[in-house]
Amino acid sequence: MAKQIATSIKYCEQCERKTVHMREARRINWLMHLVLTLVTLGLWVIVFAVVLILHPLTTPLGRKTWICQNCGHESNGFPRI
Numbered sequence: 001m002a003k004q005i006a007t008s009i010k011y012c013e014q015c016e017r018k019t020v021h022m023r024e025a026r027r028i029n030w031l032m033h034l035v036l037t038l039v040t041l042g043l044w045v046i047v048f049a050v051v052l053i054l055h056p057l058t059t060p061l062g063r064k065t066w067i068c069q070n071c072g073h074e075s076n077g078f079p080r081i
């Protein structure tokens, strides 16, 4: 699973304005698994099945938390009403 950094402009309660927020996101590399399945004549499907099962288990619980790049404040991404 490849680690990727997602960025978004969100409202920060600490800064009281819109700032750049980041969060870590893990994504399954579908193309890599498809190529490996073809190269290994289908044997990779077993490994891919294990990856699909483990993916939700290895993904951090706080993955939906956005972190302000200005002050480091953690936000759930929902604007304050």
Ligand SMILES: [Zn+2]
Pocket (backbone or CB within 6 Å): 012, 013, 014, 015, 016, 019, 068, 069, 070, 071, 072, 073
């Ligand atoms: Zn902030």
